[in-house]
Amino acid sequence: MNLTPLHDRIIVKPAPAEETTKSGIIIPDTAKEKPLQGEIIAVGKGRIDDNGKLIPMQLKVGDNVLYGKYAGTEITIEGNEFLMMKESDVFAIIG
Numbered sequence: 001m002n003l004t005p006l007h008d009r010i011i012v013k014p015a016p017a018e019e020t021t022k023s024g025i026i027i028p029d030t031a032k033e034k035p036l037q038g039e040i041i042a043v044g045k046g047r048i049d050d051n052g053k054l055i056p057m058q059l060k061v062g063d064n065v066l067y068g069k070y071a072g073t074e075i076t077i078e079g080n081e082f083l084m085m086k087e088s089d090v091f092a093i094i095g
Helices: none
Strands: 009-014 037-043 046-048 054-056 064-067 073-077 080-086 090-094
Antiparallel strands (some): 009 080, 037 064, 064 090, 073 080
């Protein structure tokens, strides 16, 4: 995949949705929750402040992150689902 986000945007590959509950109950496709975590696969260079200075990204490729339920825009590239969002949409780095 050759895709580079601009400015302070990132591309996240969402973690797969849970197939079963902890007690072993199988979750049907219609009841699956949208994942709220994923792995960063691409990052932009950072945002530019009001003085024209580049503020580098805190996130990097390979970080596992936690983000909001409605964060980002869903995109499909080469048949794979990804989310494109701003760095500020990420709540935390996992791990």
